Amino acid sequence: MTGSHPGRAPTPAPLTGSAAPCWVNLMTRDLGSAQEFYGAVLGWTFRPGKLGQDFSVARRGGVPVAGIGAVATAYRVAVAWTPYFAVADADAAASRIRERSGTVAVGPMALGKGRGALAADRDGAVFGIWERTEPATSPPTPDGHSHAWLRLHTRNAFDAAIFYGEVLDWASGRPGGCEVSYEKDEVVVDCDGRRLARISSGAVEAAPDPLVRPHWQVHFPVTDVPATVAAARENGGSLVEQRILSQGSEATLLDPDGALFTVTDLRGLAADDPG
Secondary structure, eight states, X not given: OXXXXXXXXXXXXOOOSTTSEEEEEEEOSOHHXXXXXXXXXXXXXXXXXXXXXXXXEEEETTEEEEEEESOTTTTTOOSEEEEEEEOSOHHHHHHHHHXXXXXXXXXXXXXXXXXXXXXXXXXXXXXXXXXXXXXXXXXXXXXXXXXXXXXXXXXXXXXHHHHHHHHHTTTOOOTTOEEEXXXXXXXXXXXXXXXXXXXXXXXXXXXXXXXXXXXXEEEEEESOHHHHHHHHHHTTOEXXXXXXXXXXXXXXXXXXXSOEEEEEEHHHHHHTOOO
């Protein structure tokens, strides 16, 4: 499927540093419907994945940007976008998650060109870990933006930073690793000098509103937020929340199957990027 929506962003380069967000994956119920929606809204094209007929890889400008798997029902997990973090050893990282009161729901198991696991932190926010076991083949691109930018909404940002720091070896000082700093009441995560995530306090585990419960929020960069919102509505999605940034705007959307994601103006991401 080919999309030509004006809100699509320039092609970014993949992230490969240890403990950095390396991939985002959509768990959905209907692969065909998801491809139609994201192709129309974000201009993605799709190729079959190597994990079977229920998986595909979304591409932008010929470069892989995300995975989609029609596995929500099979794995009995929520329809959702999930970030995956690169780790040196998936088994060791899974053990650290359990030791720190997190949960490993699936894996570690063979996943693409590596081994991965689906987990949740101790407040219930779902994330994945992934260990590469084969060389990368994605072509490099000159664009300075990542495929996706992340925000963790959690009960206590500082507690969460300790959990992820211990699980993912943040602030280890290793080449390609992530560093943690504090800005006002938020924790900021930078990898290779580029801002990739913020961690915010205030989420409530039992809240009925999914935006208030602990969760990783996936932001996709676009060049035209209003046009992207309009395209989402035209293709069966809905607008949950829209915010004006210091530069540009962002909008949180629901796809037709109920997965939350956010589109953020490239200018806003650039303003938040120290690199």
